Amino acid sequence: MLSPEILKKLTKFDTPTICNVIELFDVIPRNRGYMDGRVKCNFPEFPPVIGYACTASFRSDAPPKGGDAYGSIQKQLEQFAALPGPAMVVFQDLDDPPAAAVFGEVMCSTYQAFGAAGLVTNGGGRDLEQVRALKFSVFTGSTICSHGYCHMLHLGLPVRVGGLMVNQGDLLHGDANGVAAIPPDIAAEVADVAEEFIAAEDIVMKYVKAPGAKSITEYDKLRKEFQAAAAALGKRVSRKK
Structure with missing residues (x-):
């Protein structure tokens, strides 16, 4: 488990520097471990952010029909407590193309109130001016004004966002340049190096x-x-x- 001091130290560095240092350890290929250009930082003026992935899938193009695959924000928030540090909410939008916004001001305010550091999705977001005012970091694939028939699925299961496979509990670092995963076994050394x-x-x-x-x-x-x-x-x- 990484101490809060180590997590804070990692946010002193931009994400490209974190990627450069990870390369020194030669634990993953240089063309892996980060999200591609489809996922962009909405508020590049914000400082780097770090958190542990809390994963979910998302759809909004048709009304939900119920079943065990469906989750709720209450169940999602309960998962925050099992993470070793602040959550980074990660949604894979399964609609292609995305049909509506994954999040808005209410969801981001809720996540922030329960200790989340930010949100990442290949889908869309909305209420961006209000979310900026919260100083809550979000990374998205697009901006969409409506929430459609939004519903979340598959809480805590692996998702693929921006070409990166993200597992529950993965350590993610993001800033104006994008989002990268830090292998947990070298994270403390990355902070030092x-x-x-x-x-x-x-x-x-x-x-x-x-x-x-x-x-x-x-x-x-x-x-x-x-x-x-x-x-x-x-x-x-x-x-x-």
Whole structure:
């Protein structure tokens, strides 16, 4: 279980940096572990957010007919308590294309009141100005004004959102750039290594951002220094696996 301090530390870094650091551990392929461009951050001005996936499926294109597959927001909220930290609500909209909004102000206010950090869906959202005022992070595939025949299904089961398979309890990190999953067994180390990785990047960044003319020769030298520092960092963390 990760401490609140570690979770807070992970939110100090943007999601691309988190992805860069995860690559150092070589535990998943570099083209896996994150959502694709179909899922976008609605409020890119918000800081990074982190939480544990609370999954559900969703439909809104036809009235629900009942049955064991159907869930409720009450049952969904009950699942928050079983997570090791703040929930990140994750909905897979099964309608193709999405027919109506997965969430609005009422749902987001409710999730926030019960401790959720944010919401992610391949479907649509609405009441975006009101949700922005809540300072509640949401990531969506579209914006749709009506809720249609909204109903949730399959609480707590795996879902696929933005090309990423998400399981109940997965640790998700998101910001203006998108959403990524952090493997839980390296999450604490990712939090520690991220600052060192940024320091390695600064070898190049300080040079290219400084005023004055630039030398390709000097740039190439510094770029190789960065690559060597990143490689050394990668060897160090890989030996811990």
